[in-house]
Amino acid sequence: MPRFPKAVMVLPVLALPGLLIGLANAGHADSFELGPRPAWLVSQMDDSPLKEKLAACLGQNVKRTSFSIGHRGAPLQFPEHTEESYRAAALMGAGILECDVTFTKDKELVCRHAQNDLHTTTNILATGLASQCTRGFSPAIGDTNASAECRTTDLTLSEFRTLDGKMDAANRRASTVDQYMDGTAGWRTDLYAGSGTLMTHAESIALFKSLGTKFTPELKSPVVEMPFNGFSQQDYAQKLIDEYKAAGIPPEDVFPQSFNLNDVLYWIENEPEFGKQAVYLDGRFSRDGFDPQNPDTLSPTMQELKAMGVNYLAPPLWVLLTNEDGRIAPSNYAKAARDAGLTLITWTLERSGPLDNGGGWFFQSVADLIDSDGKVFEVVDVLAREVGVTGLFSDWPATTSFYASCMGLD
Known part of the structure; x- marks a missing residue:
């Protein structure tokens, strides 16, 4: 050892x-x-x-x-x-x-790795703002993976500010939003992911x-x-x-x-x-x-x-x-x-x-x-x-x- x-x-x-x-x-x-x-x-x-x-x-x-x-x-x-x-x-x-810089609906610059990653890096799918996503959550069915697409340009800056950051991950075989958001790799951790400040x-x-x-x-x-x-x-x-x-x-x-x-x-x-x-x-x-x-x-x-x-x-x-x-x-x-x-x-x-x-x-x-x-x-x-x-x-x-x-x- x-x-x-x-x-x-x-x-x-x-x-x-x-x-x-x-x-x-x-x-x-x-x-x-x-x-x-x-x-x-x-x-x-x-x-x-x-x-x-x-x-x-x-x-x-x-x-x-x-x-x-x-x-x-x-x-x-x-x-x-x-x-x-x-x-x-x-x-x-x-x-x-x-x-990493992208922009919101009102053209304000924010820190996100991609303009369309809010569904994997924030809690947006568990909030009322999920209805504004480019594509809402779809569960896994058969060989089709679960999916969603939420963009910073779907939100104004004031709306963006209401979100919490989470570990970047998704469970592609999820049947519910909660399962989809719970996909963090085992070699990472959710220990400090309770409230990420965007x-x-x-x-x-x-x-x-x-x-x-x-x-x-x-x-x-x-x-x-x-x-x-x-x-x-x-x-x-x-x-x-x-x-x-x-x-x-x-x-x-x-x-x-x-x-x-x-x-x-x-x-x-x-x-x-x-x-x-x-x-x-x-x-x-x-x-x-x-x-x-x-x-x-x-x-x-x-x-x-x-x-x-x-x-x-x-x-x-x-x-x-x-x-x-x-x-x-x-x-x-x-x-x-x-x-x-x-x-x-x-x-x-x-x-x-x-x-x-x-x-x-x-x-x-x-x-x-x-x-x-x-x-x-x-x-x-x-x-x-x-x-x-x-x-x-x-x-x-x-x-x-x-x-x-x-x-x-x-």
Whole structure:
């Protein structure tokens, strides 16, 4: 049976939301709580110099680091894009927090991963607002799964504010709304999902500023036809930036993201101080024939992206890795991006559940090498030292904060 290294200092598991708020405020003064997970992950590693290095750091002070990015906050245990989730991520030392941005019926910007995810990320189906959903709840019948679709554009901002966030999940074989809403994966938890406080984008800016973190908003692709009641894609992209300007946030603290290259190019042209840190989320992995070992087939090429003014590129982590003679190593995609002068960020750690079966989608390029949770820090180490990523999104930022602090990363 694995044993914790002798240097372990097991810190308290994050507790009640009220206590969490107080601790997070202390986090702004460089007081952080990691909980037991980093130490447990170290204990699962095979013996190696990396394990020895990390074990020696257990119990040492942790600093806030921009390498550690809170992906939707800390949704391994807290409802994503809620105040509680963001505070948890900041408490764990995340130096950058993410608000995925979409808009309501009255064109107000709010934090949601998708414009049409309210049925899985909030309690809307259990409220009177369910009647306003694009498609109401339909139970599973035979081979047909249960379904619903509730959009932020189905609601005004005032209506949106009445909802509670929950863990993002659905029971597709449900016959009732209660069953449908009760689908959280066993490796996540509903312990802190009693009342997730939803946030507008502007409120997230104020919160992140108070917590001492930087900002990485993602402009989500609308599911409604654009322009939406006169609100164009350009209006949408501009409004996101305008809310940072209104809050007096320095452009160098903001890393706006989009999978839509045109959004990134819009920021580069129209808001160059923000645009020079705009992050192109590279979704080209979904194209037929994509091969991270053959990046020359991509269009635009890495050099063309750089010539357009793109400085930050963010593919999923598997795109940056390959199995090289039985070791985790940088892919040719990673090398080509580095050679073109692009700064790499990647996503998402701690989102795959237990890693005893190859790690699933996020680890697919090195699945043959992923056989336990002890591989997490091996992956992080290759991404940081060999690929050279400057930031790593995680659903549980304690893991990335611990690694970055141990290795002296900014």
